Amino acid sequence: MAPHARFHLRSAADLAAEAGRLGLDIPYRDDISILLEKASFGGRATPNRLAVLPMEGADAEPAGSPSEWTLRRYRRYAAGGAGLIWCEATAVRADGRSNRSQLLLTEETLGGFARLVEATRAAARKEWGAGHDPLLVLQLTHSGRFARPDGTPRPLIVQNNPHLDPLRDIPPDAPLVSDGELAAIRDDFVEAADLAASAGFDAVDIKACHGYLVSETLAAHGREDSRYGGPFENRARLLLEIVRRIREEAPGLLITSRLPATDAVPFPYGFGMDPDAPDKVDLGEAKALAGLLARAGARFLALSLGIPAWRPHLGRPFDRPVPGGPVPPEHPLEGVARHLAATTEIQGSSPRTPVVGAGLSWLRALGPGVAAAMVAAGRGGAFALGRGALACPDFAADLIRRGRLSSRKVCTTCSLCSLLLRRQERVGCVVRDPEYRHAADDGGNA
Numbered sequence: 001m002a003p004h005a006r007f008h009l010r011s012a013a014d015l016a017a018e019a020g021r022l023g024l025d026i027p028y029r030d031d032i033s034i035l036l037e038k039a040s041f042g043g044r045a046t047p048n049r050l051a052v053l054p055m056e057g058a059d060a061e062p063a064g065s066p067s068e069w070t071l072r073r074y075r076r077y078a079a080g081g082a083g084l085i086w087c088e089a090t091a092v093r094a095d096g097r098s099n100r101s102q103l104l105l106t107e108e109t110l111g112g113f114a115r116l117v118e119a120t121r122a123a124a125r126k127e128w129g130a131g132h133d134p135l136l137v138l139q140l141t142h143s144g145r146f147a148r149p150d151g152t153p154r155p156l157i158v159q160n161n162p163h164l165d166p167l168r169d170i171p172p173d174a175p176l177v178s179d180g181e182l183a184a185i186r187d188d189f190v191e192a193a194d195l196a197a198s199a200g201f202d203a204v205d206i207k208a209c210h211g212y213l214v215s216e217t218l219a220a221h222g223r224e225d226s227r228y229g230g231p232f233e234n235r236a237r238l239l240l241e242i243v244r245r246i247r248e249e250a251p252g253l254l255i256t257s258r259l260p261a262t263d264a265v266p267f268p269y270g271f272g273m274d275p276d277a278p279d280k281v282d283l284g285e286a287k288a289l290a291g292l293l294a295r296a297g298a299r300f301l302a303l304s305l306g307i308p309a310w311r312p313h314l315g316r317p318f319d320r321p322v323p324g325g326p327v328p329p330e331h332p333l334e335g336v337a338r339h340l341a342a343t344t345e346i347q348g349s350s351p352r353t354p355v356v357g358a359g360l361s362w363l364r365a366l367g368p369g370v371a372a373a374m375v376a377a378g379r380g381g382a383f384a385l386g387r388g389a390l391a392c393p394d395f396a397a398d399l400i401r402r403g404r405l406s407s408r409k410v411c412t413t414c415s416l417c418s419l420l421l422r423r424q425e426r427v428g429c430v431v432r433d434p435e436y437r438h439a440a441d442d443g444g445n446a
């Protein structure tokens with residue numbers, strides 16, 4: 001690993017030189033037109049291959065409905081021209097909320113979600129015309145060990161984990177969620193998917209990454225005497241049961257899942273790690289899971305890496321950590337290359353299922369050229385931005401109209417959006433969006 005460094009690349013030539021110096025595979029092409037072409041995800045046409053990744057906003061109403069702040073974020077993404085808009089992690093039941101302002105989809109809040117869909121589609125139509133209809137995905141989740149439904153930790157854990165338990169002061173012998181309770185949560189996912197279809201979403205994403213409940217079952221090697229722990233077949237069961245049941249009960253709804261290529265927690269406490277070398281990544285199970293998901297009915301997939309509460313740099317390569325957080329032990333371009341390699345491998349193993357990768361915001365204005373090279377080589381399905389979309393919600397419009405991103409509008413990977421989420425405050429770009437700039441003054445730089 002090379003020492004951490006801040007972004008200093010001015011051109012594609014600089015990027016190639018830095019990748020060469022670090023021995024990394026970072027493809028690039030100047031021609032980004034492939035990202036702007038119409039595409040299809042799971043048989044649903046999209047106006048382009050430009051995607052907004054799910055980004056929790058912590059700005060829901062107390063009952064879990066989208067607020068005016070939530071609507072503002074999605075209107076901006078839609079007016080900004082993105083062809084796929086991945087709405088953020090939304091709890092399927094109250095005890096699964098990550099904070100008291102996380103979205104929660106129930107019969108009671110359904111109307112609010114229908115308004116969110118309508119407002120998003122209307123904003124896209126107004127700016128781009130009736131033919132421009134972005135694919136809208138709603139990500140469904142239960143926060144499991146990271147649940148804080150009333151603002152304080154209320155963990156629901158699948159297995160005891162010496163690496164993750166200390167993050168929430170969970171004692172090593174804390175009681176585990178029962179198989180019966182996991183089956184009940186499975187049913188809640190199915191019910192929420194039904195509601196998402198009624199609200200007008202095109203697709204639901206079963207969130208299976210970042211250490212939350214479903215992803216914890218994938219890693220539950222040590223969970224004994226359980227249908228949802230031990231061998232791979234059992235660990236994959238909860239996710240596959242959710243997908244199969246949704247396919248049966250909501251046949252018109254597209255299904256996707258955001259997987260951890262690896263959560264990077266050492267074996268036997270993590271997913272995607274080598275049993276013979278516990279700290280070494282092994283993508284074998286992620287590839288197998290991608291194949292099983294496609295057979296169960298998932299029509300496209302998304303990927304992430306790591307657990308943000310544990311090693312945030314794995315999922316989101318950055319220049320600056322959250323104030324007070326450690327500087328990562330690697331160069332951010334190494335983190336970007338790890339994302340690209342994981343997307344390449346999993347897309348290669350499931351060539352007919354588009355795979356949406358992540359981790360490109362650190363590249364700023366060079367991101368589209370890298371994504372275009374990935375898509376052109378069949379190594380991934382889209383150019384997708386998380387933090388970059390929060391900073392520049394009209395990044396797609398800039399690519400469509402100007403052919404490039406403006407370096408004055410891109411994400412600076414300062415981690416202040418992560419700080420807001422950690423503080424359970426409404427999330428936005430502290431650097432680029434005046435509505436959130438206050439966070440830079442009141443401790444953001446502490």
Ligand SMILES: Cc1cc2nc3c(=O)[nH]c(=O)nc-3n(C[C@H](O)[C@H](O)[C@H](O)COP(=O)(O)O)c2cc1C
Pocket residue numbers: 053054055056057088089139207258304315316317358359360361362384385386387388417418421427
């Ligand atoms: C503030 C914040 C909120 C996030 N919320 C979600 C979420 O709701 N669901 C999810 O799967 N990932 C979430 N992520 C991860 C992003 O989707 C994305 O994977 C990550 O930021 C890396 O991509 P990027 O380099 O384009 O930002 C979040 C990240 C941040 C910083």
